[in-house]
Amino acid sequence: MNLVEAVRLVAARELKVKLRDKTFLFSTLFFLVLALGSMVLPAMFAGGPSSVAVVQASPYEPALRAAGLEVKVAADPEKVVRDGDADAAVVDRGGKPEVLAMKSAPGDIVRALSVAPDVRLLDPDAVDEVAAFLIPFVFAMVFFFTSLTFGLQIAQSVTEEKQTRMVEILVAAVPVRALLIGKVLAGGALALAQVALIAAVSVAGAQFTDGGDALLPLLGPAMSWFIPFFVLGFVMLASLWAAVGALVNRQEDIGGAGMPVQLAVMLPFFLVIFLQDNPLVMRILSYVPLSAPTAMPVRLFDGSAAGWEPFVSLVVLAAATAGALLAGARLYEGSLLRTNGRTSWAAAWRDRELRSV
Structure with a gap:
């Protein structure tokens, strides 16, 4: 041999x-289970997008929907939030958006209503x-x-x-x-x-x-x-x-x-x-x-x-x-x-x- x-x-x-x-x-x-869990579980427990209540024909509804948020149209958005049926509400106050929430406004709603400035990356390939x-x-x-x-x-x-x-x-x-x-x-x-x-x-x-x-x-x-x-x-x-x-x-x-x-x-x-x-x-x-x-x-x-x-x-x-x-x-x-x-x-x-x- x-x-x-x-x-x-x-x-x-x-x-x-x-x-x-x-x-x-x-x-x-x-x-294998550990590798899969470390990838999938954080995304699963992170929860879905925030829900937000607005009035009919709200000017802020398109921006909220474009951000992937769950939009609920209601005659009284504040009541929807108090009843626990939405995380927050967006109403118009003097031509400016106002976020109504019980304790703190979800960040994704605030970001959806914010006007992002132009950004120029000096190191776009940075990790x-x-x-x-x-x-x-x-x-x-x-x-x-x-x-x-x-x-x-x-x-x-x-x-x-x-x-x-x-x-x-x-x-x-x-x-x-x-x-x-x-x-x-x-x-x-x-x-x-x-x-x-x-x-x-x-x-x-x-x-x-x-x-x-x-x-x-x-x-x-x-x-x-x-x-x-x-x-x-x-x-x-x-x-x-x-x-x-x-x-x-x-x-x-x-x-x-x-x-x-x-x-x-x-x-x-x-x-x-x-x-x-x-x-x-x-x-x-x-x-x-x-x-x-x-x-x-x-x-x-x-x-x-x-x-x-x-x-x-x-x-x-x-x-x-x-x-x-x-x-x-x-x-x-x-x-x-x-x-x-x-x-x-x-x-x-x-x-x-x-x-x-």
């Missing part, structure tokens, strides 16, 4: 096991402040939790095979390196599928929100670049997580052995979140392999990255991923069949016993 066939066999096995895992299925469903904060946060959260969750699952899978001595049977059937590559590819495929589902549900849910249609075109380029950055970044970290799983013999030891990898995931996450408004720091982070999967899409979203920058950053990330794969494979091979306690990173790196397997 050659390496490609062995990798395909291992990846297929990992996919079948994971797709039957109720925890994985439940977590995927949970994230809304709320979106400018949330989008980097979402990119960082997706990469952080996905790489951490699926990475830990890969490590746990490797350790479980060591505990049950299943790994000895697998090594006898396929090359050791095929086990590593197959697990990483299967985990990457599942992670990317989960992210794609969440993105699709979020885009669909955005159709129910105000401003969603305007925001999606701005997100398009960043989301399209996020995919290759996400894939390479995930493979880079997943290969190290597989090595972590091979270093230990018990599930309880994964946290301690994987602390360097956890720090490598957490540090870029917090840097992007807290320093997203610092152009120099974000430019540097977009070329650092551990932070590039989130920093570069963020810069593409806010328009601060030149057209050539994502290509250069992607090449740097690809080189780092190749190096991580080689390092992860060496650590994985040097510790997979060790069953006499936890193996140190240095000992796994030096061990060449399984190089010929």
Whole structure:
């Protein structure tokens, strides 16, 4: 059996096991519901347009209807408001509109009657402040939790095979390196599928929100670049997580052995979140392999990255991923069949016993 066939066999096995895992299925469903709810629920609980009462042939009725308000024609608009049948009323007082309301006038009614001044935007392409904060946060959260969750699952899978001595049977059937590559590819495929589902549900849910249609075109380029950055970044970290799983013999030891990898995931996450408004720091982070999967899409979203920058950053990330794969494979091979306690990173790196397997 050659390496490609062995990798395909291992990846297929990992996919079948994971797709039957109720925890994985439940977590995927949970994230989908959460993504849809975060988009749809605010719009649902925001309520409909305000209702406003006017007299017959009111000069203000066309403007109120054009604003999408619910207009009720009544002989006594004030009575309609007092009876609770309308949020407010608009009457004429000396040729000027007057809003009648019980406690406070709904803002949409006041805006409908206001004369908006001419506005000239000096920076028409500027991103809304709320979106400018949330989008980097979402990119960082997706990469952080996905790489951490699926990475830990890969490590746990490797350790479980060591505990049950299943790994000895697998090594006898396929090359050791095929086990590593197959697990990483299967985990990457599942992670990317989960992210794609969440993105699709979020885009669909955005159709129910105000401003969603305007925001999606701005997100398009960043989301399209996020995919290759996400894939390479995930493979880079997943290969190290597989090595972590091979270093230990018990599930309880994964946290301690994987602390360097956890720090490598957490540090870029917090840097992007807290320093997203610092152009120099974000430019540097977009070329650092551990932070590039989130920093570069963020810069593409806010328009601060030149057209050539994502290509250069992607090449740097690809080189780092190749190096991580080689390092992860060496650590994985040097510790997979060790069953006499936890193996140190240095000992796994030096061990060449399984190089010929």
